[in-house]
Amino acid sequence: MHRFRDQGRAPRAALRRHLLAGLALLLAGLAGPGAEARPFVDAAGRTVEIPDKVSRVLAAGPPASVLIYTLAPARMIGWVRAPHPDEKPFLAPETRELPAYGRLTGRGNTANVEAVLAMKPDLIVDVGATGPTYASLADRVQAQTGIPYILLDGSFATTPDTYRRFGALIGEEARAEELAADAEGILAEVRAKVGALPEEKRPRVYYGRGPRGLETGLAGSINTEILDVAGARNVAAAAGQGGLTAVSPEQVLAWNPDVILTLDPAFREGLARDPLWSGLAAVRAGRIYQTPRLPFGWFDAPPGVNRLIGLRWLAAILYPDLFPQPLAEATRDFYRRYYHVALDPAQVDALLAGARPGEGKPPEGKPAEARP
Numbered sequence: 001m002h003r004f005r006d007q008g009r010a011p012r013a014a015l016r017r018h019l020l021a022g023l024a025l026l027l028a029g030l031a032g033p034g035a036e037a038r039p040f041v042d043a044a045g046r047t048v049e050i051p052d053k054v055s056r057v058l059a060a061g062p063p064a065s066v067l068i069y070t071l072a073p074a075r076m077i078g079w080v081r082a083p084h085p086d087e088k089p090f091l092a093p094e095t096r097e098l099p100a101y102g103r104l105t106g107r108g109n110t111a112n113v114e115a116v117l118a119m120k121p122d123l124i125v126d127v128g129a130t131g132p133t134y135a136s137l138a139d140r141v142q143a144q145t146g147i148p149y150i151l152l153d154g155s156f157a158t159t160p161d162t163y164r165r166f167g168a169l170i171g172e173e174a175r176a177e178e179l180a181a182d183a184e185g186i187l188a189e190v191r192a193k194v195g196a197l198p199e200e201k202r203p204r205v206y207y208g209r210g211p212r213g214l215e216t217g218l219a220g221s222i223n224t225e226i227l228d229v230a231g232a233r234n235v236a237a238a239a240g241q242g243g244l245t246a247v248s249p250e251q252v253l254a255w256n257p258d259v260i261l262t263l264d265p266a267f268r269e270g271l272a273r274d275p276l277w278s279g280l281a282a283v284r285a286g287r288i289y290q291t292p293r294l295p296f297g298w299f300d301a302p303p304g305v306n307r308l309i310g311l312r313w314l315a316a317i318l319y320p321d322l323f324p325q326p327l328a329e330a331t332r333d334f335y336r337r338y339y340h341v342a343l344d345p346a347q348v349d350a351l352l353a354g355a356r357p358g359e360g361k362p363p364e365g366k367p368a369e370a371r372p
Helices: 002-029 062-070 111-118 131-144 156-170 173-194 235-239 249-255 267-273 279-285 306-317 327-339 345-351
Strands: 037-042 046-052 057-059 123-128 149-153 204-210 215-217 243-248 261-262 288-290
Touching: 037 306, 046 149, 062 123, 062 156, 062 173, 062 327, 111 131, 123 131, 123 156, 131 149, 149 156, 156 173, 156 306, 173 306, 173 327, 204 235, 204 249, 235 249, 261 267, 261 279, 261 306, 267 288, 306 327, 327 345
Parallel strands: 057 123, 123 149, 204 261, 261 288
Antiparallel strands: 037 046, 204 215, 215 243
């Protein structure tokens, strides 16, 4: 009995999806004379018809959320996930309580066609990789919903161009040019100052994710690409090309990094207590730094335009003599320009706790609870 009932559910669910997709396409076709479309060739080479006016934009994943928020927060219709309480003070008030709808792309995708349609977006945007897997997903969601879905290049070096292309698409050219020019300035300054450094002057860095610090990015990983821009050497490149991967303590010990960056406070604090790590050069020198994370990670999490302030921070950590501007000043300026908030001194101190040059020694004691 139950087997036959379950067999009937699948066709009904499929029929419902097809009906929703058909309805979306019908509504798009009946939108009237104000809905003229224009072709846009996205970063995957797909030609997508975009409405003449784009007022409501939905992000397919976290990097796209950051791009939309920094460029045009008034056009945001929600978050991939709801901001945590400690993140909200670092966001513009009008965006803090926007609804969450889940993610369409990446690990742990949770959104569905019904959730997307309920948000009534004019455009869906994904920022990141643009390979066949992502292009296929974009085609599929666009076919199911009737909503144009574009892919933008999420590689760090293309940040200025991504701002300009997206800004022109949604009618925010002036704001996009302001941010693109600022991003170009950050990238150019760091490259000019570290580009001529010989290999032996470039610190060997390990980036550890998770409470044990044993997830990292290999050579070519989008999660660690700012190490190259900042003039550092990613020790995990010795394990080959790839994305995020799990490594063993033995591998980290063999790499013996000069500097350790960590996303997780539990790992940073554990480095001071666990005898396993006591022989590492970074531990002995006290060069262990917590990557700031509010409202978005500075180094990673997500690997979006939020990494611009992370690059400025990392360059100062690695080469304080080359980047004498106080980090507090650079942080306040970035948050004003990109995140639409004016930080007070207490907020700056909270952001930079354990992240300033000379503050690399982790505290003793019970490790802080890591966010899942």
